[in-house]
Amino acid sequence: DTAVSQTPKYLVTQMGNDKSIKCEQNLGHDTMYWYKQDSKKFLKIMFSYNNKELIINETVPNRFSPKSPDKAHLNLHINSLELGDSAVYFCASSYLRGASTDTQYFGPGTRLTVL
Amino acid sequence: EDQVTQSPEALRLQEGESSSLNCSYTVSGLRGLFWYRQDPGKGPEFLFTLYSAGEEKEKERLKATLTKKESFLHITAPKPEDSATYLCAVHILTGGGNKLTFGTGTQLKVEL
Numbered sequence: 001d002t003a004v005s006q007t008p009k010y011l012v013t014q015m016g017n018d019k020s021i022k023c024e025q026n027l028g029h030d031t032m033y034w035y036k037q038d039s040k041k042f043l044k045i046m047f048s049y050n051n052k053e054l055i056i057n058e059t060v061p062n063r064f065s066p067k068s069p070d071k072a073h074l075n076l077h078i079n080s081l082e083l084g085d086s087a088v089y090f091c092a093s094s095y096l097r098g099a100s101t102d103t104q105y106f107g108p109g110t111r112l113t114v115l
Numbered sequence: 116e117d118q119v120t121q122s123p124e125a126l127r128l129q130e131g132e133s134s135s136l137n138c139s140y141t142v143s144g145l146r147g148l149f150w151y152r153q154d155p156g157k158g159p160e161f162l163f164t165l166y167s168a169g170e171e172k173e174k175e176r177l178k179a180t181l182t183k184k185e186s187f188l189h190i191t192a193p194k195p196e197d198s199a200t201y202l203c204a205v206h207i208l209t210g211g212g213n214k215l216t217f218g219t220g221t222q223l224k225v226e227l
Contacts, residue, residue: 004158041200043159043217056214090158103149104215106158 003027004107006091012113013081021076021110023091031055031096032074033104034066037088049074050096078112086114117142119205121218128225131192136221138203139185147206148186149215150179152199159202162188193225 004025013019025032033056034046048056049068063079074091091107118141128134140148147166151159163172165181172179176197178189188201200222204215 040219041153041222042219043202043204045214045216048214092158103161103164105161106151108158109156 004091004093004105006089006107006110008110009108010111010113012115014115015081015083017081018077018079019081019112020078021089021091021112023074023076023107025072025091025093025105025107027093027105029093029095029105030071031094032068032071033092033094034074034076035090035092035106037090037109039087043090047074047076055096081112081114083114086112088112117205117207117216119203119216119218121201121203121221123221124219125222126224128190128193128223130194130225130227133189133191133193135190136188136201136223137185138188138218140203140205141184142205142207142216144207145205148181149204149206150177150186150188151202151204153202153220154199162201190223193223195225195227198223198225 007022031050033048035043037043046060047066051071052068065077068074088109088111090109092104094104095102120139122137147164149164150162153159163179168183170181176191180187200220202220204217
């Protein structure tokens, strides 16, 4: 059983296009995240949603718009793609119980290449 | 500013040659420190969470320890299948969110 899944696995597109990445989790978690991993393997948080509500937005360009239709899904839409958007995007999920530290479980990643 | 630094960047070991990976951190209000393993082309896989100085956790050939300034991931008698990138991350409570700040990782290669 796949806990956190993402589609597509690979995405190759031209500069200026709009694309979406989908994420689904079947762990029953209430919080989902998007992370970006650059070419140097540095993993940085972009967004976090708790029960469909945005709770973390880390100075990400407005071209990136997350959408959470329900607590099991978090999609990432990117407008007007730029060369610098090329990276691997990871979705993750966890419970969020106040200030507790709950483990985040990651999806397999989506490798985005902008030409 | 919160900072997480891992060393070395890369480590090559012979099978059976024990070693340690380091994760040093400068954060205000550490809620927890995580270790993940990442294989090429895959997402990070959870290994351990440590909450307070002096805490230790073990899993097979791996043992994680935590002090007030750093964490170590000790690898005892490693095997080639332990080859991966090991990431540490600190949990910081920010505006009600559960934010992980990652280090840049240690790429471990274990050879026969």
